[in-house]
Amino acid sequence: MPELESQKGAGEFARAKVNLALHITGQRDDGYHMLDSLVVFPRIGDHLSATPSDKLSLEVTGPFSTDLEPQSNNNLVLKAIRRLSQAKNCAPPDINLSLEKNLPVASGIGGGSADAAAALRLLMRQPGFTLASEDIHAIALELGADVPVCLKQVAVRMQGIGELLSPLPSLPDFGMVIANPRVAVSTPAIFKGLQARNNPSLPDLPESFASLDQLIVYLRETRNDMQVTAEALCPAITDVLSEMDQHPETLLNRMSGSGATCFALCRCGDEKNLAARIQKSHPDWWVAFSDEL
Numbered sequence: 144m145p146e147l148e149s150q151k152g153a154g155e156f157a158r159a160k161v162n163l164a165l166h167i168t169g170q171r172d173d174g175y176h177m178l179d180s181l182v183v184f185p186r187i188g189d190h191l192s193a194t195p196s197d198k199l200s201l202e203v204t205g206p207f208s209t210d211l212e213p214q215s216n217n218n219l220v221l222k223a224i225r226r227l228s229q230a231k232n233c234a235p236p237d238i239n240l241s242l243e244k245n246l247p248v249a250s251g252i253g254g255g256s257a258d259a260a261a262a263l264r265l266l267m268r269q270p271g272f273t274l275a276s277e278d279i280h281a282i283a284l285e286l287g288a289d290v291p292v293c294l295k296q297v298a299v300r301m302q303g304i305g306e307l308l309s310p311l312p313s314l315p316d317f318g319m320v321i322a323n324p325r326v327a328v329s330t331p332a333i334f335k336g337l338q339a340r341n342n343p344s345l346p347d348l349p350e351s352f353a354s355l356d357q358l359i360v361y362l363r364e365t366r367n368d369m370q371v372t373a374e375a376l377c378p379a380i381t382d383v384l385s386e387m388d389q390h391p392e393t394l395l396n397r398m399s400g401s402g403a404t405c406f407a408l409c410r411c412g413d414e415k416n417l418a419a420r421i422q423k424s425h426p427d428w429w430v431a432f433s434d435e436l
């Protein structure tokens with residue numbers, strides 16, 4: 144294997160995926176749900192890098208490293224590396240991958256999917272491992288419904304089960320705080336517990352969002368259709384939303400994905416203070432903020 148690009152560069156940043164809105168619009172015969180979602184990627188995430196080694200391996204560091212079994216066959220990072228190698232008819236590369244796990248596991252912000260997407264991007268930077276965009280998109284989708292959107296890592300509208308990605312009107316600047324009560328939530332359990340699966344799609348998007356106020360007005364007409372079920376299964380989600388509600392900086396708050404992470408949107412510049420006050424009230428929660436989306 145030639146010298147790895149990531150030795151010279153900074154590896155791959157695996158940003159958290161936040162669903163500003165998530166409508167469940169149907170269910171396919173294979174059980175997968177059809178979604179209509181607005182997805183953004185705050186500057187909060189895991190970090191994946193690689194160094195040459197005598198075999199393919201993965202080490203996990205960082206605050207949430209103990210929640211992952213790195214050498215498990217189900218580990219999405221290793222699966223992604225093996226799957227892309229297979230598509231290129233190559234043996235998996237002899238590299239040691241190092242994953243800094245900064246995002247909580249099973250938390251509705253696509254951490255595992257973001258890591259798998261980062262692994263695909265990292266390997267595709269190596270000579271001999273590039274693929275046409277439709278082929279890498281198909282591999283990403285095989286790895287998980289959220290992996291294609293994480294591969295792009297830009298704000299998009301996501302439909303189908305996650306494979307249909309279309310550009311959004313440009314978004315105004317805003318700050319974001321995300322908080323997780325450190326309770327893992329099982330995505331299949333929330334999908335299974337849904338009361339309704341045929342909800343309306345997102346309201347028509349405007350050609351542009353002229354201001355943050357206009358975005359907030361739009362988002363108030365949308366929902367996360369998994370939130371009611373998730374709050375029933377995990378009451379700590381309601382605590383996070385109530386805490387966010389108490390702060391005047393919060394313009395809109397909602398759960399992301401299948402939970403338990405919730406986000407609060409605020410004006411640019413308010414995010415650091417808002418995060419600090421939420422963290423102060425709940426030192427046991429994981430709280431992070433971002434001003435770049």
Ligand code: C5P
Nearest residue numbers: 174175176177287288289304330331334
């Ligand atoms: O695709 P992924 O492995 O991330 O999906 C995890 C679980 O969530 C699956 O069991 C699937 O049934 C469910 N899911 C779903 N509809 C989606 C995405 C995931 O039902 N669009």
